[in-house]
Amino acid sequence: MSLVRLVYASRSRLVEADRRAELARILETARRLNAERHVTGFLMATPGGFAQILEGEAGSIAETYGRIMVDPRHGDLRLLAQDAIEQRQFTGWAMAFAERNETTAFIFGLYGISPETEIFEQPLDVLLDLAGELASARA
Numbered sequence: 001m002s003l004v005r006l007v008y009a010s011r012s013r014l015v016e017a018d019r020r021a022e023l024a025r026i027l028e029t030a031r032r033l034n035a036e037r038h039v040t041g042f043l044m045a046t047p048g049g050f051a052q053i054l055e056g057e058a059g060s061i062a063e064t065y066g067r068i069m070v071d072p073r074h075g076d077l078r079l080l081a082q083d084a085i086e087q088r089q090f091t092g093w094a095m096a097f098a099e100r101n102e103t104t105a106f107i108f109g110l111y112g113i114s115p116e117t118e119i120f121e122q123p124l125d126v127l128l129d130l131a132g133e134l135a136s137a138r139a
C-alpha cells in the first residue's frame with residue numbers, strides 16, 4: 001500500500017455570518033468520511049483561507065481531494081505537494097483543526113501569518129512547519 005501526503009492552500013468563500021457553523025459542518029463531514037477511508041491530516045484556517053495536509057492511501061487521497069476541489073466553500077486551490085511518504089505525521093487525527101484566534105495567534109505569527117498575510121499565500125515548508133508546531137502545541 002502506498003502512502004501519500006497531499007498539501008494544498010485555498011481562499012475561503014465562507015461568509016462571515018455563517019463561518020462558525022460552516023467550519024463545524026466541514027469538520028464533521030471531513031472527520032466522518034476520512035475515518036472511513038483511513039485519511040488523516042490537519043486543516044488550518046484563517047478568515048481568508050485554508051491550508052490542509054491530507055495523508056493516506058493514494059487512491060483515497062485522490063478521491064478525497066477530488067471532492068474537496070469542487071467544494072464551493074473555497075476556491076483558487078493551489079496544490080503544493082503530492083508526495084510518497086514512509087509514515088503518517090498525524091496518526092489518530094481523522095482531521096485535526098486549528099484556526100488563527102487569540103490562543104493560536106502567537107504560533108501563526110511566528111510563521112509570518114498575521115491578519116495581513118493570508119495562509120493561502122504561504123509556501124509549503126512554512127505550512128508544514130506551522131502544522132507541526134500547532135500539533136505539538138495541542139498534544
Ligand SMILES: Cc1cc2nc3c(=O)[nH]c(=O)nc-3n(C[C@H](O)[C@H](O)[C@H](O)COP(=O)(O)O)c2cc1C
Nearest residue numbers: 026029030033034050064067068069071073074095
Ligand atoms: C476547507 C475544506 C476542507 C475539507 N476537508 C475534507 C476532508 O478532509 N475530507 C473530506 O472527505 N471532505 C472534506 N471537505 C468536504 C468536501 O469538500 C465535501 O463536501 C465532502 O467530502 C462531501 O462530498 P459530497 O458532497 O460530494 O458527498 C472539505 C471541505 C472544505 C471546504
